[in-house]
Amino acid sequence: MNGSTGTGTGKKAVTRSRIALAVVIAAVVALMVWNPPELYNWIKAVHVIAIISWMAGMLYLPRLFVYHSDSEVGSEQSETFKIMEARLYRVIMTPAMAIAWVLGLWLAWDGFGFNAVWLWLKIAAVLALSGVHDYLGRAVRRFADDHRDRDTRHWRLINEVPTVLMIFIVVMVIVKPF
Template identity: 45%
Template sequence: MADLLFTLYPWIKALHIMAVLSWMAGLFYLPRLFVYHVEQAEKVQDSLPIFNMMEDKLLRVIMRPAMIVTWIAGLIIVFTPGIVDWSYVWPWTKGASVIAMTGFHHWLVTRHKLLVAGTNTLTGRHYRMMNEVPTVLMVIIVLSVILKF
């Protein structure tokens, strides 16, 4: 099994990177959609269903599958012998950041449900600030993996 994992490693790594890029694109874009939803939906007639549909499709069609593939490919990489040295700090900081990113993803799902239900309490400014969360986590993840401190 270890030989198979090592042989497939470059392919799994490529799949992981592609999934991460797709997931991150959604994590960057969805809070921005929420800003427009909160600030513009009342001003533009009949736009609420359009915002709801755009947000829902982004979550269901792009972000959720990308997150799942990211996790599966990442776990395969973690279990490939010789790839991760757990005596370093970087796998732990990356892992904690990925867990935080997943938590942020689920927070966005909850916020979308509240927007659809019409019970949102956050402003566009709140969503603009929250839009920085995936950026900070991405910086931690990339520095951890590249610098391997």
């Protein structure tokens, strides 16, 4: 497989994902051109939707690695995990992360002018979350090549990292303690 999304339904999933991403980008651009009084709230809504999508993948992908680690190399189950992992990472997580970053930076600039300590702490945590995203992406490629350098315990621990970062980020955004 080498990390491919497969053929047939995989190509359809990628096509649907690209269409959805194009629709979201077009909608955001249209909102910015139209510039309604509620633009900030619309952008914030799309940003939150992107965050939810990204976090769903960040929490699910390490669980897939736990199960993939226990499967036999070359088995049908292992090959299925490869497809699931690649699609989740490429079709859902990465586009959601990109949308979250772009809109989040716009919101930070427009709403706060990057002038709040809590905002910089949140951005630092999102950078760390992006680093975890990259680590998981490298793991997707390693599993696709049947390299299994980590055991299930490692993936169970890694599964907690996005949760801790998410809690910190939510507290920064909602409570704004600094």
